[in-house]
Amino acid sequence: MEPLMQLNLQSGKRRKPLSLTPLIDVVFILLLFFMLTSSFIKWHNMELAVSAPSQSSSRSNDTPPLLIKLNAEGELSALQQTFTADEDASLKLLLADHTDAAVILFTADEADVQQIVSTLDRLKRLGAEGVSLNTDR
Numbered sequence: 001m002e003p004l005m006q007l008n009l010q011s012g013k014r015r016k017p018l019s020l021t022p023l024i025d026v027v028f029i030l031l032l033f034f035m036l037t038s039s040f041i042k043w044h045n046m047e048l049a050v051s052a053p054s055q056s057s058s059r060s061n062d063t064p065p066l067l068i069k070l071n072a073e074g075e076l077s078a079l080q081q082t083f084t085a086d087e088d089a090s091l092k093l094l095l096a097d098h099t100d101a102a103v104i105l106f107t108a109d110e111a112d113v114q115q116i117v118s119t120l121d122r123l124k125r126l127g128a129e130g131v132s133l134n135t136d137r
Helices: 021-037 088-097 113-125
Strands: 066-070 076-078 081-083 103-107 131-133
Touching (some): 081 088, 103 113, 113 131
Parallel strands (some): 066 103
Antiparallel strands (some): 066 076
């Protein structure tokens, strides 16, 4: 009779349990990356009329237009007065005095698009209606 062989039930290599710590670290690094590269700016739309003004305007034609100039520093000037960003009250009074006149905004060559749009938004907020942007240089 042959001797019985013992059966070895334990395998020589045991698998280590999978550690989730590196996976969690990678997820937190990705989360941090996307949080730091995202911008949290509140976007809003603003309508800009790009068509030429019609001849049959609702404003009277005998009133001269109010010319407002935007310089590169963001200051507005009209009728020999200069308005900085914190002088909204005096600019509102000027616009209230010229409600019948068309408002035309002239910009400096160095003014960037954000300054122009912010100025148009500011004029609209202060009560100017039908502001035209002069694109002739």
